Amino acid sequence: MASWKTHNCNSCDYSFVGSGKPDALMMGPTIPVICSGCNEIYDRIIHSPIGEKLNGKCYECGSKKYIEWDYKAKKCPQCEDGIVGESDGGVLIMAD
Ligand SMILES: [Zn+2]
Ligand SMILES: [Zn+2]
Numbered sequence: 740m741a742s743w744k745t746h747n748c749n750s751c752d753y754s755f756v757g758s759g760k761p762d763a764l765m766m767g768p769t770i771p772v773i774c775s776g777c778n779e780i781y782d783r784i785i786h787s788p789i790g791e792k793l794n795g796k797c798y799e800c801g802s803k804k805y806i807e808w809d810y811k812a813k814k815c816p817q818c819e820d821g822i823v824g825e826s827d828g829g830v831l832i833m834a835d
């Protein structure tokens with residue numbers, strides 16, 4: 740079971756909903772990545788436990804290019820010095 744939380748930047752109005760750290764969905768393990776197309780953070784499945792071919796791409800813009808998000812530094816991808824932290828509100832539990 741994975742819990743997705745709302746994450747908000749403390750410097751701009753950027754926010755995303757996701758695990759914000761390495762996690763696992765029913766479809767496989769995920770890591771948080773930054774889309775190279777639109778600078779959105781999303782959880783990307785890194786490999787399939789059943790060997791299924793993954794067509795991982797950004798939900799927002801469809802780009803397949805990404806860089807790993809440094810989830811310990813929590814830097815905002817959309818402004819210079821913002822930190823993206825978990826919000827207390829808006830917890831979304833994904834029940835497998
Ligand atoms: Zn920001
Ligand atoms: Zn994108």
